[in-house]
Amino acid sequence: MFLSKRVDRARISASAASAQRTRELRAAGVDIIGLSQGEPDFATPDHVIEAAYRAMREGQTRYTPVDGTPELKEAIVAKFRRENRLAFKPENISAAAGGKQILYNALMATLDPGDEVVIPAPSWVAYAIITEFAEGVPVWVRTGPGNGFKITPAQLEAAITPRTKWLMLNSPSNPSGAVYSPEELRGLAAVLERHPHVWIMADDMYEHIVFDGRRFVSFSEASPQLSDRTLVVNGASKTYAMTGWRLGYGAGPATLIRAMARMQAQSSLNPSSISQAAVVAALNGPQDIVVQRCAEFQVRRDKVMPLLEAIPGLSCTRPDGAFYIYISCADWIGRRTPAGQELATDVDVGAYLLESGVAVPEGTGYGLSPYFRVSFATSLDKLEEACRRMDAAARKLA
Structure with missing residues (x-):
């Protein structure tokens, strides 16, 4: 098959690639916390689901x-x-x-x-x-x-x-x-x-x-x-x-x-x-649920920020909106993992964190390195455990 040059331009995004790798590892039985996708962990509001059901029933x-x-x-x-x-x-x-x-x-x-x-x-x-x-x-x-x-x-x-x-x-x-x-x-x-x-x-x-x-x-x-x-x-x-x-x-x-x-x-x-x-x-329809969920995202941000800031070698700026934190890993660049591999780029950092049980997209795909992105659109329990794993990974670097 002769593929067009257009195919090469249609690259898979860093977040999508990280999320897909997370699904594959989980399917293989690996314990991975995915912080890759920008997807709220809330359910679609009930009245919206009911409207879809009515639309189907009405043809x-x-x-x-x-x-x-x-x-x-x-x-x-x-x-x-x-x-x-x-x-x-x-x-x-x-x-x-x-x-x-x-x-x-x-x-x-x-x-x-x-x-x-x-x-x-x-x-x-x-x-x-x-x-x-x-x-x-x-x-x-x-x-x-x-x-x-x-x-x-x-x-x-x-x-x-x-x-x-x-x-x-x-x-x-x-x-x-x-x-x-x-x-x-x-x-x-x-x-x-x-x-x-x-x-x-x-x-x-x-x-x-x-x-x-x-x-x-x-x-x-x-x-x-x-x-x-x-x-x-x-x-x-x-x-x-x-x-x-x-x-x-x-x-x-x-x-x-x-x-x-x-x-x-x-x-x-x-x-x-x-x-x-x-x-x-x-x-x-009613918009009160939108306000409530924004408040929950702010609670998560305020809980996870101190945990991330306490991880050796990481630096992050407090986000004013959305549900992401863009984290500098510049101080990790040049260090070595317990296996002896040098972390030369944020892509290497992402691979190392994946080995440590946390999936994140690297900053290269977003145009600014060396960084990686964390999504806090997930439960506090998972966020806290992910921070513990990243902290442990940081303290193992030589």
Whole structure:
């Protein structure tokens, strides 16, 4: 079989690879604590499941419009108006099989070979992978704990070229948990106003997981003057614990939305009709459970942070949102495991931790090394045991 060069560009993400390895080891009887996937361990709310059941019983099991039913688009419009102070119409909305497909559709619809996408490092692995798949060029901009893992206006200005098409902006951030303030967003907007050829991908997937009383503000809310070249990306996966339902959505200029629908029509066609009905119920229904679960994530963050900070050689920045901690393992680089292997990269660190019973994705895939990511979207018991294992592994290094 002769495979295309496209296959090489469609790499498996670090988090997905780590999660798959965890499943394989568990199937083989190995005791592994998986801290890889960004998946809430809560159940989908009961009223959402009931809505899906009713939809099936009522025969809503057929094709729908390519990028979402009228009912779903109206629910998304109402959500943006209610929660984000953003005024969209149904023609500005596109629904797909997850937020990743929204990103995929948008980049495939807009990138020509050699076009550039500015990506703050660290960022979700899919941004760079999909950019490369669409024959674009990821332009990583290195951030760090000194600036809260957030891109600055000066960095953005320096990264923009005549070939720049998009800025990827994820707040709260996967993997760092960074949350941009309205002032920080407006500072970036001031740069972008000088470069009208650059569009903004505002990935708000973790908007309801913010801590310490912060109010989430979307880029479009902070900078409405750029709404005609901003795509807001969101979905049901993180907010309502619906990762397996595969329903994401985007909101942006109608011309872009129509182009994205054309891309989707030639790949997956419409997202699941049942998932669409379920998300209508999630968006239109009671939201108290969302607040409760955010509070639980904050409890976990506050419990696990001191445990991680006590592990020799590790350093981490307190996340303001999402359910990840991005951990520097720079002090482990150059040390040796009990088996005598040198830890030369964070990939080696990930392999060593896997041998120690903890699965984590390394920072290389997120564009910033030497780090690894921990997801605290799991029980406190597992988090505490994972920290004990990492602490034991640290103390064995020579």
